[in-house]
Amino acid sequence: xxxxxxxxxxxxxxxxxxxxxxxxxxxxxxxxxxxxxxxxxxxxxxxxxxxxxxxxxxxxxxxxxxxxxxxxxxxxxxxxxxxxxxxxxxxxxxxxxxxxxxxxxxxxxxxxxxxxxxxxxxxxxxxxxxxxxxxxxxxxxxxxxxxxxxxx
Amino acid sequence: xxxxxxxxxxxxxxxxxxxxxxxxxxxxxxxxxxxxxxxxxxxxxxxxxxxxxxxxxxxxxxxxxxxxxxxxxxxxxxxxxxxxxxxxxxxxxxxxxxxxxxxxxxxxxxxxxxxxxxxxxxxxxxxxxxxxxxxxxxxxxxxxxxxxxxxxxxxxxxxxxxxxxxxxxxxxxxxxxxxxxxxxxxxxxxxxxxxxxxxxxxxxxxxxxxxxxxxxxxxxxxxxxxxxxxxxxxxxxxxxxxxxxxxxxxxxxxxxxxxxxxxxxxxxxxxxxxxxxxxxxxxxxxxxxxxxxxxxxxxxxxxxxxxxxxxxxxxxxxxxxxxxxxxxxxxxxxxxxxxxxxxxxxxxxxxxxxxxxxxxxxxxxxxxxxxxxxxxxxxxxxxxxxxxxxxxxxxxxxxxxxxxxxxxxxxxxxxxxxxxxxxxxxxxxxxxxxxxxxxxxxxxxxxxxxxxxxxxxxxxxxxxxxxxxxxxxxxxxxxxxxxxxxxxxxxxxxxxxxxxxxxxxxxxxxxxxxxxxxxxxxxxxxxxxxxxxxxxxxxxxxxxxxxxxxxxxxxxxxxxxxxxxxxxxxxxx
Amino acid sequence: xxxxxxxxxxxxxxxxxxxxxxxxxxxxxxxxxxxxxxxxxxxxxxxxxxxxxxxxxxxxxxxxxxxxxxxxxxxxxxxxxxxxxxxxxxxxxxxxxxxxxxxxxxxxxxxxxxxxxxxxxxxxxxxxxxxxxxxxxxxxxxxxxxxxxxxxxxxxxxxxxxxxxxxxxxxxxxxxxxxxxxxxxxxxxxxx
Numbered sequence: 050x051x052x053x054x055x056x057x058x059x060x061x062x063x064x065x066x067x068x069x070x071x072x073x074x075x076x077x078x079x080x081x082x083x084x085x086x087x088x089x090x091x092x093x094x095x096x097x098x099x100x101x102x103x104x105x106x107x108x109x110x111x112x113x114x115x116x117x118x119x120x121x122x123x124x125x126x127x128x129x130x131x132x133x134x135x136x137x138x139x140x141x142x143x144x145x146x147x148x149x150x151x152x153x154x155x156x157x158x159x160x161x162x163x164x165x166x167x168x169x170x171x172x173x174x175x176x177x178x179x180x181x182x183x184x185x186x187x188x189x190x191x192x193x194x195x196x197x198x199x200x201x
Numbered sequence: 202x203x204x205x206x207x208x209x210x211x212x213x214x215x216x217x218x219x220x221x222x223x224x225x226x227x228x229x230x231x232x233x234x235x236x237x238x239x240x241x242x243x244x245x246x247x248x249x250x251x252x253x254x255x256x257x258x259x260x261x262x263x264x265x266x267x268x269x270x271x272x273x274x275x276x277x278x279x280x281x282x283x284x285x286x287x288x289x290x291x292x293x294x295x296x297x298x299x300x301x302x303x304x305x306x307x308x309x310x311x312x313x314x315x316x317x318x319x320x321x322x323x324x325x326x327x328x329x330x331x332x333x334x335x336x337x338x339x340x341x342x343x344x345x346x347x348x349x350x351x352x353x354x355x356x357x358x359x360x361x362x363x364x365x366x367x368x369x370x371x372x373x374x375x376x377x378x379x380x381x382x383x384x385x386x387x388x389x390x391x392x393x394x395x396x397x398x399x400x401x402x403x404x405x406x407x408x409x410x411x412x413x414x415x416x417x418x419x420x421x422x423x424x425x426x427x428x429x430x431x432x433x434x435x436x437x438x439x440x441x442x443x444x445x446x447x448x449x450x451x452x453x454x455x456x457x458x459x460x461x462x463x464x465x466x467x468x469x470x471x472x473x474x475x476x477x478x479x480x481x482x483x484x485x486x487x488x489x490x491x492x493x494x495x496x497x498x499x500x501x502x503x504x505x506x507x508x509x510x511x512x513x514x515x516x517x518x519x520x521x522x523x524x525x526x527x528x529x530x531x532x533x534x535x536x537x538x539x540x541x542x543x544x545x546x547x548x549x550x551x552x553x554x555x556x557x558x559x560x561x562x563x564x565x566x567x568x569x570x571x572x573x574x575x576x577x578x579x580x581x582x583x584x585x586x587x588x589x590x591x592x593x594x595x596x597x598x599x600x601x602x603x604x605x606x607x608x609x610x611x612x613x614x615x616x617x618x619x620x621x622x623x624x625x626x627x628x629x630x631x632x633x634x635x636x637x638x639x640x641x642x643x644x645x646x647x648x649x650x651x652x653x654x655x656x657x658x659x660x661x662x663x664x665x666x667x668x669x670x671x672x673x674x675x676x677x678x679x680x681x682x683x684x685x686x687x688x689x690x691x692x693x694x695x696x697x698x699x700x701x702x703x704x705x706x707x708x709x710x711x712x713x714x715x716x717x718x719x720x721x722x723x724x725x726x727x728x729x730x731x732x733x734x735x736x737x738x739x740x741x742x743x744x745x746x747x748x749x750x751x752x753x754x755x756x757x758x759x760x761x762x763x764x765x766x767x768x769x770x771x772x773x774x
Numbered sequence: 775x776x777x778x779x780x781x782x783x784x785x786x787x788x789x790x791x792x793x794x795x796x797x798x799x800x801x802x803x804x805x806x807x808x809x810x811x812x813x814x815x816x817x818x819x820x821x822x823x824x825x826x827x828x829x830x831x832x833x834x835x836x837x838x839x840x841x842x843x844x845x846x847x848x849x850x851x852x853x854x855x856x857x858x859x860x861x862x863x864x865x866x867x868x869x870x871x872x873x874x875x876x877x878x879x880x881x882x883x884x885x886x887x888x889x890x891x892x893x894x895x896x897x898x899x900x901x902x903x904x905x906x907x908x909x910x911x912x913x914x915x916x917x918x919x920x921x922x923x924x925x926x927x928x929x930x931x932x933x934x935x936x937x938x939x940x941x942x943x944x945x946x947x948x949x950x951x952x953x954x955x956x957x958x959x960x961x962x963x964x965x966x
Contacts, residue, residue: 314782319780319781319782319785320780320781320782321780321781321782321783322780322782323780323782323783323792323796324783324792324796325780391803394799394803395796395799395800395803396796398799399792399795399796399799400782402787402788402795403782403785403786403787403788403790403792403795404781404782404783404785404787404792405785405787429799429802429803429806430802430803430806431806432803432806433803433804433805433806433807433808433809433810434806434807434809434810434811434813434814435810436807436810437807437808437810437811437814437913438810438814440811440909440913441811441814441905441909444898444905444909448898448899449899450898450899450902450905450909451899451901451902451905452902452905452906457901457902458818458822458901458902458903459818459902460818463814463817467810467814470810747781
């Protein structure tokens with residue numbers, strides 16, 4: 050459908066129009082988005098962690114794709130706009146996977162992060178005590194430097 | 202303001218635009234221009250002015266390195282704070298306010314519409330805005346050196362915790378202003394980059410297909426895309442660091458749940474592609490100059506283009522080689538070593554193509570050609586010494602020594618100085634309708650190329666011997682007081698003075714020839730690309746009649762033709 | 775300033791109008807900005823167990839209402855585009871005003887939500903979770919405000935039938951801001 054539309058309508062500059070849809074078409078898509086929103090909110094109530102991840106993030110991806118395809122008209126846009134956007138997403142993915150090995154762990158092969166670990170433990174304790182888990186940075190300031198050095 | 206009527210009359214634009222051109226006052230034409238050429242000039246002059254400021258900074262700290270503790274005229278005695286601030290701002294200025302505006306913004310603005318055969322950039326007002334934001338960023342940066350506490354001194358990499366709190370860096374105003382200036386500069390280049398990319402994609406001359414686009418344009422566009430895809434995390438990181446500095450968040454403070462290594466990643470994820478952002482346009486300039494003065498087709502157009510794209514892709518997976526000593530995961534260090542060594546392949550391929558272009562050619566050693574050839578030779582030294590730093594084993598020894606400094610100056614000076622001079626000497630007739638003096642140009646060339654090696658060859662030696670980059674006075678270390686090391690440092694500094702002195706010749710030559718130089722015709726070098734079709738200097742609207750494109754840009758000495766060049770706009774007979 | 779629209783702007787070698795093409799690149803550059811911030815957040819979120827405790831203090835109801843508001847305003851934005859395609863300038867302007875209204879509602883809910891959190895002692899400096907929370911939502915909020923301002927200017931033109939193609943471009947931007955929120959919502963409000 051997209052190819053046919055694209056070829057038919059891209060006759061010249063300034064006339065880059067796809068077939069107009071009736072407003073009801075967009076309202077239907079909006080209704081689908083709202084159903085997905087309700088599913089993503091009610092998902093966590095089932096209490097299953099994996100299910101929550103699927104309902105929360107899986108549905109976020111689906112919603113984003115629906116908005117991109119139908120509201121942003123990427124379904125009838127030239128294919129390479131997808132490639133531009135996916136290239137940018139790929140850059141983010143490269144960033145994540147390159148950095149997570151260092152930032153997302155307490156222990157590496159040559160180092161540990163005692164300060165980060167202590168921060169996490171303190172936060173948990175504060176939460177159990179009913180506090181807000183903040184305000185305990187200043188007194189440990191002196192340890193800041195020793196955290197990420199190579200501990201060989 | 203543009204109106205529909207103007208747009209409708211666009212086909213009669215030449216006569217019409219010409220009329221407009223005369224109505225513009227001086228302020229409209231030169232202070233708030235919409236013409237891409239004038240905006241390019243603004244970038245060029247601002248960039249060169251910032252480059253001069255950066256060079257004077259290098260004079261201050263090189264004197265301190267060679268003659269520690271002696272007063273440096275006109276700065277007086279250099280204090281450690283002043284030294285740190287000079288080193289930091291020298292680095293920032295040379296990358297962000299000299300190399301990028303001159304190589305990408307100035308040449309990009311001037312060349313893209315001319316070389317692809319259209320009358321302006323697609324968004325002239327966005328273009329003007331991008332320059333104004335850039336100018337503002339430069340003003341903020343210069344101002345940051347005169348606020349209480351002085352300019353930021355935490356190196357251009359701005360690692361926390363040093364950069365994150367004025368408790369450590371002692372510059373409560375200088376550091377946030379520096380960061381703010383950098384962020385503004387990014388915004389300016391994002392706006393400019395979007396303009397460049399859209400112009401190339403949409404506004405090429407009829408008939409200009411993918412492989413008919415001049416290499417320099419490709420390189421500027423690829424560089425703009427690289428910049429756009431890599432700068433995002435750093436913009437986010439700059440906001441985070443600014444909050445750390447000003448309102449006391451703990452994004453990069455491990456005690457409060459942050460991570461300083463995260464900043465290093467955010468920075469170098471941008472910082473390494475940035476090297477290729479400035480390298481590729483320089484490669485492009487050389488690719489334009491070589492075929493013209495070799496009177497020979499570029500040896501392998503498609504190879505240059507696709508290796509440039511390969512370089513761009515690979516540049517996203519090499520950044521952590523800056524962090525081998527930061528305690529990053531050794532398995533990641535292995536991966537980044539391999540990718541770093543891998544990226545030298547496409548870059549070498551490009552240099553190989555350039556040498557292939559020279560092979561068997563009838564070379565005319567004009568000033569731009571000398572600079573272009575020097576770029577190949579000098580950049581090769583920079584590239585080869587990078588192999589030692591890309592391998593994590595040897596990098597741990599060389600890290601943060603003058604060896605690293607010499608290596609990246611051997612890449613950046615060919616890029617931002619030598620290739621830029623090649624470009625200026627080559628396009629000067631198009632910019633101002635006059636030639637620069639060739640004799641003084643050659644004097645300037647030798648006065649630049651020889652002292653440049655005099656500065657940085659000794660620094661490879663002192664770096665390998667242990668000279669540490671971030672040290673205010675190396676004589677504090679007994680093992681670094683050997684006479685031969687002291688001599689090498691002084692030799693480097695004297696070479697710097699000589700090199701700076703020879704730049705005076707360039708400026709006199711430049712400004713004298715701008716008004717009094719020998720007049721140049723539309724196509725003084727007998728070159729093929731479309732900018733030489735327009736009059737010199739091109740009027741508002743560039744072309745009397747917008748050209749069509751009929752062939753690739755490097756058809757020199759084609760057998761069976763009378764003239765040894767074949768302009769892109771000439772229809773095949 | 776008396777200047778014609780350059781011929782360059784009117785050319786379209788790709789078949790996509792210049793303004794729209796540029797807007798896609800703007801969205802591309804924004805993807806990396808938000809991507810870098812959210813990737814940084816995600817790494818720490820996955821490392822620290824305690825952040826699920828901190829996240830339990832976020833207001834899911836406010837987040838859900840805001841998602842609903844933004845999705846609905848996106849509907850109005852696409853209807854404005856639809857009206858502009860049919861050449862109905864005033865109708866497009868009306869839909870744009872409804873979209874702006876959606877943005878205003880979003881900001882009001884956000885303000886109420888932040889007031890509640892700050893009065894409970896959760897400020898941007900409380901700890902890094904809240905720093906990310908306020909930075910990410912704040913950056914997104916700035917995009918909402920910027921979009922509303924541009925939309926107002928475009929609606930002003932659209933009433934007179936001027937620059938109707940811009941209705942589509944601002945719509946694209948608005949949908950992108952919506953998509954960013956679609957990802958912020960589970961990251962901050964749902965995953966506890």
